[in-house]
Amino acid sequence: MALLQWSDELSVGIDIIDKQHMILVRAINLLAMAIEKNSERELLAAIFETLADYTVTHFAYEEELFDHFGYPESIEHKKGHQALLDKVTALKERFDAGEDNLGPQVLKFLVDWLTKHILGTDKRYAPFILEAMEQQRKKMS
Ligand SMILES: [Fe+2]
Numbered sequence: 001m002a003l004l005q006w007s008d009e010l011s012v013g014i015d016i017i018d019k020q021h022m023i024l025v026r027a028i029n030l031l032a033m034a035i036e037k038n039s040e041r042e043l044l045a046a047i048f049e050t051l052a053d054y055t056v057t058h059f060a061y062e063e064e065l066f067d068h069f070g071y072p073e074s075i076e077h078k079k080g081h082q083a084l085l086d087k088v089t090a091l092k093e094r095f096d097a098g099e100d101n102l103g104p105q106v107l108k109f110l111v112d113w114l115t116k117h118i119l120g121t122d123k124r125y126a127p128f129i130l131e132a133m134e135q136q137r138k139k140m141s
């Protein structure tokens with residue numbers, strides 16, 4: 001069974017962002033399943049890496065939106081992203097150094113973080129960005 005279930009509650013109301021968040025949810029579920037099945041270290045490492053890479057891509061996308069539209073809480077939000085990336089990197093280093101049984105700890109951290117970040121921090125930027133997109137659309141029409 002999937003660990004995280006996508007629901008409307010997780011939607012921030014911006015289509016492209018929701019799609020990216022869905023990919024993160026799926027990647028976390030894949031990692032959960034691989035851990036549950038006691039998959040080979042190599043497979044876990046590959047999924048972990050994909051997840052970390054996609055997180056970087058997603059954060060960069062959000063941050064570009066903030067810069068483009070001048071989101072006033074951008075600095076704090078970016079700090080939150082950086083703190084998460086630092087943690088993921090630290091966990092990945094421990095995993096790569098051969099530490100076992102990190103799986104459940106990594107998962108708990110990722111699930112907590114993803115739900116909190118989407119439901120809290122990301123939802124805060126949505127009204128501002130949607131309004132700014134609407135203004136831009138009006139200007140161009
Ligand atoms: Fe974010």
Ligand SMILES: [Fe+2]
Nearest residue numbers: 058062118122
């Ligand atoms: Fe996000």
